[in-house]
Amino acid sequence: MYIKKQNNKFMQYIVLILLALFFMFPLIWMIVSSFKNDPQILSDISSFKAFILPAFSDNYFHNYSDCLKQLPILKAMINSFFYIGVIIFFSLIVNSLAGYGFARLDFPGKNIIFTILLSLMIIPAQTVMLPLFSIVYKLGWVNSYLGLIIPAIANPFYIFLFRQTFLGLPKEIEEAAKLDGANQYIIFVKLIMPLAKPIYATVAIMIFVATWNDFVWPVMIMSDPSKQTIQMALSSLFSIQPINYGRVMAGLTFVTIPVLIIFLKMQKYYVQGIVGSGSKN
Numbered sequence: 669m670y671i672k673k674q675n676n677k678f679m680q681y682i683v684l685i686l687l688a689l690f691f692m693f694p695l696i697w698m699i700v701s702s703f704k705n706d707p708q709i710l711s712d713i714s715s716f717k718a719f720i721l722p723a724f725s726d727n728y729f730h731n732y733s734d735c736l737k738q739l740p741i742l743k744a745m746i747n748s749f750f751y752i753g754v755i756i757f758f759s760l761i762v763n764s765l766a767g768y769g770f771a772r773l774d775f776p777g778k779n780i781i782f783t784i785l786l787s788l789m790i791i792p793a794q795t796v797m798l799p800l801f802s803i804v805y806k807l808g809w810v811n812s813y814l815g816l817i818i819p820a821i822a823n824p825f826y827i828f829l830f831r832q833t834f835l836g837l838p839k840e841i842e843e844a845a846k847l848d849g850a851n852q853y854i855i856f857v858k859l860i861m862p863l864a865k866p867i868y869a870t871v872a873i874m875i876f877v878a879t880w881n882d883f884v885w886p887v888m889i890m891s892d893p894s895k896q897t898i899q900m901a902l903s904s905l906f907s908i909q910p911i912n913y914g915r916v917m918a919g920l921t922f923v924t925i926p927v928l929i930i931f932l933k934m935q936k937y938y939v940q941g942i943v944g945s946g947s948k949n
Contacts (some may be wrong), residue, residue: 693719695924702731702917709913731918737913741922743894743939744901749926751813751897752879755871759821763871765863766822767830770773772842782831788824794884801888816897820879826871833867834860869934877927898923935949 696719701709702721712718723730735741769775770782800819809815837860845855861868883899890896902919905911 681904698917698920698924702914702921703728704731704914706913709917731912731914732922734912735915735918736903739904740893740896740902741898741901741919741921744896744898745922745926747895748880748898751816752876754813754817755820755879756875758817759823759826759875760868760871762821763823763826764830764861764868765856766827767832768833768834768860770827771834772839785824785827789828797885797888804889810889811895812889813890813895814885819885820875823875826874829867829871830864833864837863853917873934876930880923880927 700719704712706733708722709718712720770778770785804810804815804819807814809818811840841859841863842855845859850858882897883903886897886900887903890900902923905916905919
């Protein structure tokens with residue numbers, strides 16, 4: 669029986685490793701291709717050589733150096749980190765307070781408002797871009813960070829995740845705190861937020877990935893080259909003719925590295941947050 673269990677576990681690990689490698693193939697190919705020139709990429713693409721690094725040479729990192737010379741990659745990354753950091757900070761505050769209100773507070777029409785909020789999740793973002801742009805334009809936020817930050821703060825899905833997590837927290841700790849004289853603000857900041865760290869980390873990762881990869885909205889809002897985001901800078905690689913695919917792969921690697929680092933560092937909280945928010949009514 670013991671040997672059979674060990675064999676089953678071994679087979680499970682083998683299947684999981686193969687699945688992981690399957691989903692990592694595009695990432696591995698992108699990184700390997702970033703060290704090759706275009707003839708090597710095109711000649712190797714139909715064989716297993718596409719996943720093998722070329723022999724080391726003096727110009728091994730020429731795609732990366734050319735990418736940094738031709739595009740303001742570092743400046744665009746700093747711009748993106750700045751406005752994404754602001755979005756994450758205010759989004760966590762606004763969405764968690766809204767989620768706490770729906771989970772713990774009683775007010776007229778709460779269920780109706782929450783139902784309407786959930787219904788907004790099924791509306792594609794593309795359908796509201798033009799009306800949203802019209803509002804941003806009339807407010808004078810075009811070509812400014814306000815146009816990128818303010819519309820991205822509140823999100824029905826993040827509110828839903830926070831609500832589900834807060835519903836799973838025991839009410840007894842809040843009642844005990846009230847008996848000790850704590851007000852609603854103290855309860856939320858001192859008790860609720862520390863207990864809900866996983867969902868805060870989960871939402872922060874989701875916001876970072878979604879905003880870091882966003883291209884359409886920044887292009888609509890931003891025209892100042894000094895304020896362009898990383899995706900806008902990266903798109904310039906396709907406007908330089910002829911297109912150098914090795915350089916494109918180097919740029920894509922630049923863009924992917926921050927996402928991988930943040931996810932690997934916070935994956936434990938990400939899993940805990942998803943599990944903790946998925947089983948409450």
